[in-house]
Amino acid sequence: MTSEVVAGPAIEVEGLVKVYPGGTRAVDGIDVAVERGEFFAFLGPNGAGKTTTIRILTTLLRPTSGRARVLGLDVTERPGEVRRRIGFAMQTVALEGLATGRENLELMGRLHRVPGPELRRRVDELLELMGLAAVAGKLAGTYSGGMRRRLDLATALVHRPAVLFLDEPTEGLDPQSRAALWQELARINREGTTMLLTTHYMEEADQLCPRLAIIDEGRIVVSGAPAELKRGIGADTVTIQLEAAEGEMATRQDAVARLLDGFSPLQGLERTDEGVRLAVVDAASTVPDLLRRLDGDGIGVRALTMQHPSLDDVFLRYTGRHIRDEAADRPLEIGW
Amino acid sequence: MLAFARETWYLGLRTLRRFLRVPANPISTVIFPLIQLVGFSQLFRDIIQLPGFAGQTSYLAYLAPGQIAFTVFLAVSWSGSNLLYDYRNGYLDKLRAAPIRRYSILAGELVPLGLECAAMAGVILLVSVALGASVATGFVGAVLILVLCAAFGVAWSGTSFLPALLTKNEQATGTLSILFFPLAFMSTAFVPVRLMPDWLQVLNAVNPISYVIEAARALMTTGYDWGAIGAAVVAIVAVGVVLQGATLLAFRRLTN
Secondary structure (H helix, E strand, O other), rough: OOOOOOOOOOEEEEEEEEOOOOOEEEEEEEEEEEOOOEEEEEEOOOOOOOOHHHHHHHHOOOOOOOEEEEEEEOOOOHHHHHHHHHHEOOOOOOOOOOEEEEHHHHHHHHHHOOHHHHHHHHHHHHHHHOOOOOOOOEHHHHOOOOHHHHHHHHHOOOOOOEEEEEEOOOOOHHHHHHHHHHHHHHHHOOOOOEEEEEEEEHHHHHHHOOOEEEEHHHHHHHHHHEHHHHHHHHHEOOOOOEEOOOOOOHHHHHHHHHHHHOOEEEEEEEEEOOOEEEEEEOHHHHHHHHHHHHHOOOOOOOEEEEEEEOOOHHHHHHOOOOHHHHHHOOHHHHHH | HHHHHHHHHHHHHHHHHHHHHHOHHHHHHHHHHHHHHHHHHHHOOOHHHHHHHOOOOOOOHHHHHHHHHHHHHHHHHOOOOOHHHHHOOOOHHHHHHOOOHHHHHHHHHHHHHHHHHHHHHHHHHHHHHOOOOOOOOOOHHHHHHHHHOOOOOHHHEEEEEEHHHHOOOOHHHHHHHHHHHHHHOOOOOOOOOOOOOOOHHHHOOHHHHHHHEEEEEEEHOOOHHHHHHHHHHHHHHHHHHHHHHHHHHHHHHHHO
Protein backbone atom coordinates (compact mmCIF):
# COMPACT_ATOMS: atom_id res chain seq x y z
CA MET A 1 0.00 0.00 0.00
CA THR A 2 2.52 2.55 1.14
CA SER A 3 5.48 1.48 -0.96
CA GLU A 4 3.83 3.12 -3.97
CA VAL A 5 5.72 6.21 -5.02
CA VAL A 6 3.77 9.43 -5.28
CA ALA A 7 5.47 12.55 -6.59
CA GLY A 8 6.35 15.61 -4.54
CA PRO A 9 7.74 16.37 -1.09
CA ALA A 10 6.30 14.59 1.92
CA ILE A 11 4.34 17.61 3.10
CA GLU A 12 3.58 20.83 1.30
CA VAL A 13 1.45 23.56 2.83
CA GLU A 14 0.62 26.85 1.12
CA GLY A 15 -1.28 29.75 2.61
CA LEU A 16 -3.18 27.49 4.97
CA VAL A 17 -5.96 29.22 6.93
CA LYS A 18 -8.48 27.73 9.33
CA VAL A 19 -11.19 29.87 10.87
CA TYR A 20 -13.47 27.99 13.26
CA PRO A 21 -17.22 28.67 13.21
CA GLY A 22 -16.89 30.84 16.34
CA GLY A 23 -14.52 33.15 14.44
CA THR A 24 -11.24 31.93 15.97
CA ARG A 25 -8.43 32.11 13.43
CA ALA A 26 -6.55 29.05 14.58
CA VAL A 27 -4.30 28.89 11.51
CA ASP A 28 -3.53 32.20 9.86
CA GLY A 29 -1.54 31.62 6.70
CA ILE A 30 0.97 28.81 7.18
CA ASP A 31 3.48 27.84 4.49
CA VAL A 32 5.81 24.95 5.07
CA ALA A 33 7.47 22.15 3.15
CA VAL A 34 8.85 18.97 4.65
CA GLU A 35 11.03 16.74 2.49
CA ARG A 36 10.75 12.96 2.44
CA GLY A 37 12.63 11.34 5.27
CA GLU A 38 12.79 14.50 7.35
CA PHE A 39 12.20 14.71 11.09
CA PHE A 40 10.35 17.96 11.44
CA ALA A 41 8.65 19.62 14.41
CA PHE A 42 6.17 22.38 15.05
CA LEU A 43 7.20 24.11 18.26
CA GLY A 44 4.90 26.58 19.95
CA PRO A 45 2.73 27.25 22.96
CA ASN A 46 -0.66 25.61 23.40
CA GLY A 47 -3.24 27.23 21.17
CA ALA A 48 -0.65 28.30 18.57
CA GLY A 49 -2.40 26.34 15.80
CA LYS A 50 -0.18 23.24 15.78
CA THR A 51 -2.96 20.76 16.39
CA THR A 52 -5.30 22.43 13.91
CA THR A 53 -2.62 22.24 11.21
CA ILE A 54 -1.92 18.60 11.91
CA ARG A 55 -5.66 17.79 11.88
CA ILE A 56 -5.94 19.37 8.44
CA LEU A 57 -2.96 17.37 7.19
CA THR A 58 -4.47 14.14 8.50
CA THR A 59 -7.79 14.88 6.70
CA LEU A 60 -9.78 15.34 9.92
CA LEU A 61 -10.46 19.04 9.36
CA ARG A 62 -11.14 20.99 6.20
CA PRO A 63 -9.10 24.17 5.77
CA THR A 64 -10.91 27.48 5.27
CA SER A 65 -8.46 28.35 2.51
CA GLY A 66 -5.03 27.42 1.22
CA ARG A 67 -3.66 24.07 0.12
CA ALA A 68 -2.16 21.14 1.90
CA ARG A 69 -0.60 18.17 0.15
CA VAL A 70 0.80 15.01 1.64
CA LEU A 71 3.05 12.98 -0.70
CA GLY A 72 1.76 15.18 -3.49
CA LEU A 73 -1.90 14.33 -2.73
CA ASP A 74 -4.26 17.15 -1.87
CA VAL A 75 -5.78 16.39 1.54
CA THR A 76 -9.21 17.83 0.72
CA GLU A 77 -9.46 16.39 -2.79
CA ARG A 78 -8.04 12.94 -2.19
CA PRO A 79 -8.44 12.22 1.53
CA GLY A 80 -8.83 8.46 1.01
CA GLU A 81 -5.46 8.12 -0.69
CA VAL A 82 -3.80 10.30 1.93
CA ARG A 83 -5.25 8.17 4.76
CA ARG A 84 -3.82 4.98 3.28
CA ARG A 85 -0.31 6.41 3.43
CA ILE A 86 -0.19 8.19 6.76
CA GLY A 87 -0.14 7.29 10.42
CA PHE A 88 -1.44 9.58 13.13
CA ALA A 89 -0.99 9.49 16.89
CA MET A 90 -3.07 12.16 18.54
CA GLN A 91 -2.42 14.22 21.62
CA THR A 92 -4.88 12.12 23.58
CA VAL A 93 -4.15 8.41 23.45
CA ALA A 94 -7.03 6.68 21.68
CA LEU A 95 -7.20 2.96 22.40
CA GLU A 96 -9.86 0.34 22.90
CA GLY A 97 -9.52 -0.33 26.60
CA LEU A 98 -11.62 -3.51 26.45
CA ALA A 99 -9.39 -5.03 23.77
CA THR A 100 -5.92 -6.44 24.35
CA GLY A 101 -2.81 -4.73 23.05
CA ARG A 102 -2.60 -7.26 20.26
CA GLU A 103 -6.28 -6.83 19.34
CA ASN A 104 -5.86 -3.06 19.20
CA LEU A 105 -3.01 -3.45 16.72
CA GLU A 106 -4.79 -6.09 14.68
CA LEU A 107 -7.90 -3.95 14.28
CA MET A 108 -5.97 -0.97 12.93
CA GLY A 109 -4.01 -3.29 10.66
CA ARG A 110 -7.21 -4.85 9.31
CA LEU A 111 -8.74 -1.44 8.66
CA HIS A 112 -5.58 -0.54 6.75
CA ARG A 113 -5.92 -3.79 4.80
CA VAL A 114 -2.65 -5.31 5.89
CA PRO A 115 -2.90 -8.96 4.72
CA GLY A 116 -3.26 -11.60 7.47
CA PRO A 117 0.15 -13.32 7.58
CA GLU A 118 2.01 -10.03 7.20
CA LEU A 119 -0.17 -8.46 9.88
CA ARG A 120 0.71 -11.19 12.39
CA ARG A 121 4.41 -10.66 11.76
CA ARG A 122 4.11 -6.90 11.94
CA VAL A 123 2.08 -6.98 15.17
CA ASP A 124 4.63 -9.27 16.83
CA GLU A 125 7.44 -7.03 15.65
CA LEU A 126 5.79 -3.86 16.97
CA LEU A 127 4.89 -5.43 20.32
CA GLU A 128 8.52 -6.46 20.68
CA LEU A 129 9.84 -3.04 19.66
CA MET A 130 7.57 -1.13 21.99
CA GLY A 131 8.36 -3.43 24.88
CA LEU A 132 4.78 -4.66 25.07
CA ALA A 133 5.26 -8.32 24.13
CA ALA A 134 4.78 -9.46 27.72
CA VAL A 135 1.44 -7.64 28.10
CA ALA A 136 0.17 -8.22 24.54
CA GLY A 137 -2.66 -10.42 25.83
CA LYS A 138 -3.78 -8.01 28.58
CA LEU A 139 -6.56 -5.47 28.11
CA ALA A 140 -5.20 -2.09 27.04
CA GLY A 141 -7.37 -0.50 29.72
CA THR A 142 -5.05 -1.98 32.34
CA TYR A 143 -1.87 -0.47 30.84
CA SER A 144 0.18 2.30 32.45
CA GLY A 145 0.40 5.74 30.83
CA GLY A 146 3.71 5.00 29.13
CA MET A 147 2.52 1.64 27.84
CA ARG A 148 -0.64 3.23 26.46
CA ARG A 149 1.42 5.87 24.64
CA ARG A 150 3.63 3.22 23.10
CA LEU A 151 0.69 1.06 22.06
CA ASP A 152 -1.03 4.09 20.54
CA LEU A 153 2.12 4.88 18.59
CA ALA A 154 2.32 1.27 17.45
CA THR A 155 -1.28 1.41 16.13
CA ALA A 156 -0.18 4.32 13.94
CA LEU A 157 2.67 2.23 12.54
CA VAL A 158 1.02 -1.13 11.75
CA HIS A 159 0.59 -0.33 8.06
CA ARG A 160 4.11 1.10 7.66
CA PRO A 161 3.00 4.65 6.83
CA ALA A 162 5.21 6.81 4.65
CA VAL A 163 4.46 9.86 6.78
CA LEU A 164 3.84 9.79 10.51
CA PHE A 165 2.03 12.64 12.28
CA LEU A 166 2.41 12.94 16.03
CA ASP A 167 0.61 15.52 18.10
CA GLU A 168 2.46 16.10 21.39
CA PRO A 169 3.76 12.52 21.48
CA THR A 170 5.50 12.88 24.85
CA GLU A 171 2.71 14.73 26.65
CA GLY A 172 1.95 13.26 30.03
CA LEU A 173 4.99 10.95 30.16
CA ASP A 174 7.65 10.84 32.84
CA PRO A 175 11.15 11.98 31.75
CA GLN A 176 12.46 8.44 31.41
CA SER A 177 9.61 7.31 29.13
CA ARG A 178 9.98 10.51 27.15
CA ALA A 179 13.63 9.87 26.43
CA ALA A 180 12.85 6.28 25.41
CA LEU A 181 10.04 7.42 23.13
CA TRP A 182 12.29 9.97 21.40
CA GLN A 183 14.82 7.25 20.73
CA GLU A 184 12.08 5.13 19.24
CA LEU A 185 10.87 8.00 17.05
CA ALA A 186 14.39 8.64 15.80
CA ARG A 187 14.71 4.97 14.89
CA ILE A 188 11.42 4.96 12.98
CA ASN A 189 12.62 8.03 11.11
CA ARG A 190 15.95 6.40 10.24
CA GLU A 191 14.05 3.58 8.60
CA GLY A 192 12.60 6.08 6.15
CA THR A 193 9.38 7.38 7.68
CA THR A 194 8.90 11.12 7.37
CA MET A 195 7.96 12.58 10.74
CA LEU A 196 5.97 15.67 11.54
CA LEU A 197 5.36 16.22 15.20
CA THR A 198 4.21 19.01 17.45
CA THR A 199 5.58 19.81 20.85
CA HIS A 200 5.74 22.60 23.38
CA TYR A 201 8.77 21.10 25.12
CA MET A 202 11.60 23.38 23.99
CA GLU A 203 14.45 21.29 25.30
CA GLU A 204 13.21 18.19 23.50
CA ALA A 205 12.70 20.03 20.23
CA ASP A 206 16.12 21.62 20.56
CA GLN A 207 18.03 18.42 21.19
CA LEU A 208 16.09 16.03 19.03
CA CYS A 209 14.63 17.77 15.98
CA PRO A 210 17.01 18.44 13.10
CA ARG A 211 14.63 21.08 11.74
CA LEU A 212 11.63 22.85 13.20
CA ALA A 213 9.18 25.66 12.71
CA ILE A 214 8.23 27.92 15.58
CA ILE A 215 4.51 28.63 15.48
CA ASP A 216 2.64 31.35 17.29
CA GLU A 217 -0.90 32.63 16.83
CA GLY A 218 -1.50 30.58 13.71
CA ARG A 219 1.65 31.63 11.88
CA ILE A 220 5.15 30.27 11.46
CA VAL A 221 7.35 32.95 12.99
CA VAL A 222 10.64 31.33 11.97
CA SER A 223 11.93 27.96 10.87
CA GLY A 224 15.26 26.20 10.53
CA ALA A 225 17.68 23.99 12.43
CA PRO A 226 17.70 24.73 16.19
CA ALA A 227 21.43 25.54 16.20
CA GLU A 228 21.02 27.90 13.29
CA LEU A 229 18.05 29.65 14.92
CA LYS A 230 19.95 30.11 18.16
CA ARG A 231 23.00 31.41 16.31
CA GLY A 232 20.67 33.98 14.76
CA ILE A 233 20.11 35.35 18.26
CA GLY A 234 23.87 36.08 18.45
CA ALA A 235 24.92 36.59 22.02
CA ASP A 236 25.29 34.23 24.96
CA THR A 237 24.34 35.38 28.43
CA VAL A 238 27.09 35.77 31.05
CA THR A 239 25.87 36.39 34.58
CA ILE A 240 28.48 37.70 37.02
CA GLN A 241 28.14 38.02 40.78
CA LEU A 242 30.45 40.78 42.00
CA GLU A 243 32.29 41.06 45.28
CA ALA A 244 31.11 44.26 46.88
CA ALA A 245 30.85 45.60 50.42
CA GLU A 246 27.52 46.79 51.82
CA GLY A 247 26.23 49.70 49.72
CA GLU A 248 29.09 49.56 47.22
CA MET A 249 27.39 47.43 44.56
CA ALA A 250 26.40 50.43 42.42
CA THR A 251 29.96 51.76 42.30
CA ARG A 252 31.26 48.32 41.37
CA GLN A 253 28.72 48.01 38.59
CA ASP A 254 29.71 51.46 37.27
CA ALA A 255 33.35 50.37 37.30
CA VAL A 256 32.54 47.24 35.29
CA ALA A 257 30.55 49.30 32.80
CA ARG A 258 33.44 51.76 32.34
CA LEU A 259 36.00 48.99 32.04
CA LEU A 260 34.07 47.10 29.39
CA ASP A 261 33.18 50.17 27.38
CA GLY A 262 34.55 49.42 23.94
CA PHE A 263 35.04 45.66 24.62
CA SER A 264 33.92 44.47 21.18
CA PRO A 265 32.19 41.10 21.94
CA LEU A 266 29.91 42.86 24.43
CA GLN A 267 26.44 43.54 23.11
CA GLY A 268 24.61 44.55 26.24
CA LEU A 269 24.97 45.08 29.98
CA GLU A 270 22.24 44.84 32.56
CA ARG A 271 22.53 45.42 36.32
CA THR A 272 21.21 42.75 38.67
CA ASP A 273 20.95 42.66 42.49
CA GLU A 274 24.16 40.70 42.78
CA GLY A 275 26.20 42.08 39.88
CA VAL A 276 25.77 42.31 36.13
CA ARG A 277 24.29 40.30 33.27
CA LEU A 278 26.15 40.60 29.99
CA ALA A 279 25.17 39.71 26.44
CA VAL A 280 28.42 38.45 24.92
CA VAL A 281 29.19 36.98 21.51
CA ASP A 282 30.83 33.55 21.74
CA ALA A 283 31.13 33.64 25.51
CA ALA A 284 33.22 30.47 25.75
CA SER A 285 36.25 32.08 24.10
CA THR A 286 35.80 35.65 25.36
CA VAL A 287 35.20 34.96 29.06
CA PRO A 288 38.92 34.36 29.90
CA ASP A 289 39.80 37.75 28.43
CA LEU A 290 36.87 39.31 30.22
CA LEU A 291 38.01 37.89 33.56
CA ARG A 292 41.58 39.08 33.03
CA ARG A 293 40.31 42.61 32.45
CA LEU A 294 38.19 42.57 35.59
CA ASP A 295 41.00 41.07 37.64
CA GLY A 296 43.53 43.62 36.30
CA ASP A 297 41.30 46.38 37.54
CA GLY A 298 40.88 44.84 40.97
CA ILE A 299 37.21 43.93 40.54
CA GLY A 300 36.44 40.75 42.44
CA VAL A 301 34.20 38.11 40.86
CA ARG A 302 32.32 35.84 43.22
CA ALA A 303 30.64 33.60 40.63
CA LEU A 304 30.11 33.45 36.91
CA THR A 305 27.64 31.52 34.77
CA MET A 306 27.39 31.26 31.01
CA GLN A 307 24.28 30.42 29.08
CA HIS A 308 23.81 29.75 25.39
CA PRO A 309 20.65 31.10 23.83
CA SER A 310 17.72 28.68 24.01
CA LEU A 311 14.83 28.22 21.64
CA ASP A 312 12.86 30.21 24.18
CA ASP A 313 15.18 33.16 23.46
CA VAL A 314 14.43 32.62 19.78
CA PHE A 315 10.72 32.59 20.52
CA LEU A 316 11.13 35.69 22.68
CA ARG A 317 13.01 37.51 19.94
CA TYR A 318 10.27 36.90 17.36
CA THR A 319 7.14 37.16 19.50
CA GLY A 320 8.15 39.28 22.49
CA ARG A 321 6.89 36.56 24.82
CA HIS A 322 8.13 33.35 26.45
CA ILE A 323 6.78 29.97 25.40
CA ARG A 324 6.45 28.89 29.01
CA ASP A 325 4.36 31.87 30.16
CA GLU A 326 1.88 31.09 27.44
CA ALA A 327 1.71 27.41 28.19
CA ALA A 328 1.04 28.07 31.85
CA ASP A 329 -1.67 30.64 31.22
CA ARG A 330 -3.80 28.66 28.83
CA PRO A 331 -6.69 26.65 30.18
CA LEU A 332 -6.30 22.91 29.78
CA GLU A 333 -6.97 21.90 26.22
CA ILE A 334 -9.54 19.17 26.00
CA GLY A 335 -9.28 16.61 23.28
CA TRP A 336 -12.36 17.28 21.19
CA MET B 1 -19.85 -3.09 -0.87
CA LEU B 2 -17.39 -5.84 -0.03
CA ALA B 3 -15.08 -3.32 1.61
CA PHE B 4 -18.01 -1.98 3.62
CA ALA B 5 -18.87 -5.48 4.81
CA ARG B 6 -15.24 -6.16 5.68
CA GLU B 7 -14.84 -2.97 7.70
CA THR B 8 -18.17 -3.53 9.44
CA TRP B 9 -17.03 -7.05 10.35
CA TYR B 10 -13.79 -5.92 12.02
CA LEU B 11 -15.36 -2.91 13.73
CA GLY B 12 -18.32 -5.08 14.74
CA LEU B 13 -16.03 -7.60 16.43
CA ARG B 14 -14.65 -4.78 18.53
CA THR B 15 -18.15 -3.67 19.54
CA LEU B 16 -19.16 -7.21 20.40
CA ARG B 17 -16.08 -7.69 22.58
CA ARG B 18 -16.86 -4.51 24.43
CA PHE B 19 -20.32 -5.85 25.19
CA LEU B 20 -19.25 -9.33 26.23
CA ARG B 21 -16.19 -8.35 28.27
CA VAL B 22 -18.30 -6.44 30.76
CA PRO B 23 -20.53 -9.14 32.29
CA ALA B 24 -22.78 -6.42 33.73
CA ASN B 25 -23.96 -5.68 30.17
CA PRO B 26 -25.73 -8.96 29.42
CA ILE B 27 -26.80 -9.47 33.04
CA SER B 28 -28.45 -6.08 33.47
CA THR B 29 -30.26 -6.59 30.17
CA VAL B 30 -31.96 -9.87 31.04
CA ILE B 31 -32.54 -9.47 34.76
CA PHE B 32 -35.63 -7.27 34.57
CA PRO B 33 -37.52 -9.30 31.95
CA LEU B 34 -36.65 -12.46 33.88
CA ILE B 35 -38.07 -11.08 37.12
CA GLN B 36 -41.24 -10.01 35.35
CA LEU B 37 -41.55 -13.31 33.54
CA VAL B 38 -41.23 -15.40 36.69
CA GLY B 39 -42.95 -13.00 39.08
CA PHE B 40 -45.92 -11.86 37.01
CA SER B 41 -46.65 -15.30 35.61
CA GLN B 42 -47.16 -16.50 39.20
CA LEU B 43 -48.75 -13.35 40.59
CA PHE B 44 -51.40 -13.10 37.88
CA ARG B 45 -51.67 -16.82 37.18
CA ASP B 46 -55.46 -16.85 37.26
CA ILE B 47 -55.94 -13.76 35.10
CA ILE B 48 -56.42 -15.95 32.02
CA GLN B 49 -59.84 -16.89 33.33
CA LEU B 50 -61.00 -13.45 32.20
CA PRO B 51 -63.00 -13.69 28.94
CA GLY B 52 -60.46 -11.60 26.96
CA PHE B 53 -57.86 -14.33 27.35
CA ALA B 54 -59.96 -16.93 25.53
CA GLY B 55 -57.77 -19.60 23.98
CA GLN B 56 -54.72 -19.11 26.25
CA THR B 57 -53.45 -22.15 28.11
CA SER B 58 -51.44 -20.30 30.76
CA TYR B 59 -50.59 -16.71 31.68
CA LEU B 60 -46.91 -17.58 31.33
CA ALA B 61 -47.51 -18.48 27.69
CA TYR B 62 -49.32 -15.18 27.20
CA LEU B 63 -46.68 -13.15 29.04
CA ALA B 64 -43.54 -14.65 27.43
CA PRO B 65 -43.63 -12.91 24.00
CA GLY B 66 -43.97 -9.52 25.70
CA GLN B 67 -40.96 -10.14 27.96
CA ILE B 68 -38.91 -11.38 25.01
CA ALA B 69 -39.69 -8.18 23.11
CA PHE B 70 -39.03 -5.96 26.17
CA THR B 71 -35.53 -7.30 26.46
CA VAL B 72 -34.79 -5.41 23.29
CA PHE B 73 -35.73 -2.07 24.88
CA LEU B 74 -33.25 -2.73 27.65
CA ALA B 75 -30.55 -4.03 25.32
CA VAL B 76 -30.52 -0.80 23.32
CA SER B 77 -31.28 1.77 26.02
CA TRP B 78 -27.65 3.05 26.26
CA SER B 79 -26.53 1.91 22.83
CA GLY B 80 -25.45 5.40 21.71
CA SER B 81 -22.91 5.71 24.49
CA ASN B 82 -20.21 3.64 22.74
CA LEU B 83 -20.05 6.03 19.83
CA LEU B 84 -20.11 9.01 22.15
CA TYR B 85 -17.26 7.51 24.15
CA ASP B 86 -15.24 7.06 20.96
CA TYR B 87 -15.97 10.63 20.02
CA ARG B 88 -14.78 11.89 23.39
CA ASN B 89 -11.56 9.95 23.74
CA GLY B 90 -10.47 10.46 20.15
CA TYR B 91 -11.04 6.93 18.90
CA LEU B 92 -13.59 8.21 16.40
CA ASP B 93 -10.94 10.53 14.96
CA LYS B 94 -8.54 7.64 14.81
CA LEU B 95 -11.11 5.71 12.76
CA ARG B 96 -11.82 8.75 10.61
CA ALA B 97 -8.14 9.08 9.77
CA ALA B 98 -8.09 5.42 8.67
CA PRO B 99 -8.87 4.53 5.05
CA ILE B 100 -12.40 3.27 5.67
CA ARG B 101 -15.95 4.33 4.74
CA ARG B 102 -17.31 6.40 7.55
CA TYR B 103 -20.66 4.58 7.58
CA SER B 104 -18.78 1.39 8.38
CA ILE B 105 -18.24 2.95 11.80
CA LEU B 106 -22.00 3.27 12.37
CA ALA B 107 -22.68 -0.17 10.89
CA GLY B 108 -19.97 -1.56 13.17
CA GLU B 109 -22.17 -0.41 16.08
CA LEU B 110 -25.58 -1.41 14.70
CA VAL B 111 -24.88 -4.91 13.38
CA PRO B 112 -23.51 -6.24 16.70
CA LEU B 113 -26.34 -4.46 18.46
CA GLY B 114 -28.81 -6.54 16.45
CA LEU B 115 -26.93 -9.69 17.46
CA GLU B 116 -26.94 -8.63 21.11
CA CYS B 117 -30.71 -8.05 20.95
CA ALA B 118 -31.30 -11.47 19.39
CA ALA B 119 -29.05 -13.17 21.94
CA MET B 120 -30.60 -11.45 24.95
CA ALA B 121 -34.15 -12.05 23.67
CA GLY B 122 -33.06 -15.64 23.04
CA VAL B 123 -32.16 -16.06 26.71
CA ILE B 124 -35.66 -15.00 27.76
CA LEU B 125 -37.17 -17.25 25.09
CA LEU B 126 -35.22 -20.24 26.40
CA VAL B 127 -36.19 -19.52 30.00
CA SER B 128 -39.86 -19.17 28.93
CA VAL B 129 -39.73 -22.56 27.27
CA ALA B 130 -38.04 -24.05 30.32
CA LEU B 131 -40.87 -22.67 32.48
CA GLY B 132 -43.53 -24.28 30.29
CA ALA B 133 -44.18 -21.95 27.36
CA SER B 134 -43.93 -23.47 23.90
CA VAL B 135 -43.17 -22.30 20.38
CA ALA B 136 -45.92 -23.54 18.05
CA THR B 137 -43.82 -22.87 14.94
CA GLY B 138 -40.79 -24.69 16.29
CA PHE B 139 -37.16 -23.80 15.73
CA VAL B 140 -37.70 -21.80 12.56
CA GLY B 141 -40.41 -19.76 14.26
CA ALA B 142 -38.13 -19.13 17.23
CA VAL B 143 -35.40 -17.87 14.90
CA LEU B 144 -37.94 -15.62 13.20
CA ILE B 145 -38.92 -14.16 16.60
CA LEU B 146 -35.29 -13.36 17.33
CA VAL B 147 -34.79 -11.82 13.89
CA LEU B 148 -37.78 -9.54 14.54
CA CYS B 149 -36.29 -8.64 17.93
CA ALA B 150 -32.91 -7.84 16.37
CA ALA B 151 -34.48 -5.68 13.68
CA PHE B 152 -36.67 -3.85 16.17
CA GLY B 153 -33.66 -3.30 18.44
CA VAL B 154 -31.58 -1.79 15.66
CA ALA B 155 -34.47 0.45 14.60
CA TRP B 156 -35.28 1.51 18.16
CA SER B 157 -31.65 2.19 19.10
CA GLY B 158 -32.09 5.52 17.34
CA THR B 159 -33.72 6.68 20.59
CA SER B 160 -30.27 6.40 22.15
CA PHE B 161 -28.01 7.25 19.20
CA LEU B 162 -29.93 10.36 18.28
CA PRO B 163 -29.72 12.22 21.62
CA ALA B 164 -26.12 11.00 21.98
CA LEU B 165 -25.06 12.44 18.64
CA LEU B 166 -27.12 15.62 18.95
CA THR B 167 -26.25 16.58 22.53
CA LYS B 168 -22.86 14.82 22.87
CA ASN B 169 -23.83 14.28 26.46
CA GLU B 170 -23.58 10.87 28.14
CA GLN B 171 -26.57 11.52 30.39
CA ALA B 172 -28.79 12.24 27.39
CA THR B 173 -27.86 8.91 25.84
CA GLY B 174 -30.22 6.95 28.07
CA THR B 175 -32.86 9.63 28.58
CA LEU B 176 -35.30 8.33 26.02
CA SER B 177 -35.03 4.81 27.41
CA ILE B 178 -37.75 5.78 29.90
CA LEU B 179 -40.12 5.55 26.92
CA PHE B 180 -39.84 1.89 27.79
CA PHE B 181 -42.34 2.29 30.63
CA PRO B 182 -45.35 3.83 28.88
CA LEU B 183 -44.76 1.81 25.73
CA ALA B 184 -44.32 -1.48 27.55
CA PHE B 185 -47.13 -1.14 30.04
CA MET B 186 -49.65 0.20 27.54
CA SER B 187 -48.90 -2.55 25.07
CA THR B 188 -50.49 -5.96 24.75
CA ALA B 189 -47.66 -7.50 26.76
CA PHE B 190 -49.79 -8.02 29.87
CA VAL B 191 -53.41 -7.98 28.73
CA PRO B 192 -55.09 -8.47 25.34
CA VAL B 193 -56.32 -5.38 23.55
CA ARG B 194 -59.98 -6.39 24.15
CA LEU B 195 -59.52 -5.84 27.87
CA MET B 196 -58.16 -2.30 27.39
CA PRO B 197 -60.28 0.85 27.79
CA ASP B 198 -60.99 2.63 24.50
CA TRP B 199 -58.29 5.32 24.86
CA LEU B 200 -55.62 2.70 25.55
CA GLN B 201 -56.78 0.77 22.50
CA VAL B 202 -56.15 3.90 20.42
CA LEU B 203 -52.67 4.33 21.87
CA ASN B 204 -51.97 0.66 21.41
CA ALA B 205 -52.70 0.95 17.69
CA VAL B 206 -49.68 3.28 17.28
CA ASN B 207 -47.44 1.45 19.76
CA PRO B 208 -44.76 -0.30 17.68
CA ILE B 209 -43.78 -2.78 20.37
CA SER B 210 -47.32 -4.20 20.40
CA TYR B 211 -46.92 -5.26 16.76
CA VAL B 212 -43.66 -7.05 17.53
CA ILE B 213 -45.26 -8.71 20.58
CA GLU B 214 -48.31 -9.84 18.61
CA ALA B 215 -46.17 -11.37 15.86
CA ALA B 216 -44.03 -13.17 18.45
CA ARG B 217 -47.13 -14.32 20.31
CA ALA B 218 -48.67 -15.73 17.15
CA LEU B 219 -45.45 -17.59 16.35
CA MET B 220 -45.36 -19.01 19.88
CA THR B 221 -48.99 -19.88 20.49
CA THR B 222 -50.77 -20.38 17.14
CA GLY B 223 -48.59 -20.46 14.02
CA TYR B 224 -47.38 -18.38 11.09
CA ASP B 225 -49.82 -15.47 11.20
CA TRP B 226 -48.44 -13.57 8.20
CA GLY B 227 -50.81 -10.67 8.86
CA ALA B 228 -49.29 -10.13 12.32
CA ILE B 229 -45.75 -10.74 11.07
CA GLY B 230 -46.27 -8.32 8.18
CA ALA B 231 -47.64 -5.67 10.55
CA ALA B 232 -44.58 -6.09 12.78
CA VAL B 233 -42.26 -5.68 9.80
CA VAL B 234 -44.10 -2.51 8.76
CA ALA B 235 -43.88 -1.12 12.32
CA ILE B 236 -40.15 -1.93 12.53
CA VAL B 237 -39.41 -0.39 9.14
CA ALA B 238 -41.41 2.74 10.02
CA VAL B 239 -39.52 3.20 13.32
CA GLY B 240 -36.23 2.39 11.59
CA VAL B 241 -36.66 4.80 8.73
CA VAL B 242 -37.51 7.69 11.05
CA LEU B 243 -35.04 7.07 13.88
CA GLN B 244 -32.11 5.60 11.96
CA GLY B 245 -32.60 8.09 9.13
CA ALA B 246 -32.20 10.89 11.63
CA THR B 247 -29.30 9.08 13.30
CA LEU B 248 -27.54 8.81 9.95
CA LEU B 249 -27.87 12.55 9.38
CA ALA B 250 -26.61 13.33 12.89
CA PHE B 251 -23.67 10.97 12.41
CA ARG B 252 -22.87 12.58 9.10
CA ARG B 253 -22.83 15.99 10.74
CA LEU B 254 -20.65 14.78 13.60
CA THR B 255 -18.03 13.26 11.31
CA ASN B 256 -17.85 16.10 8.79
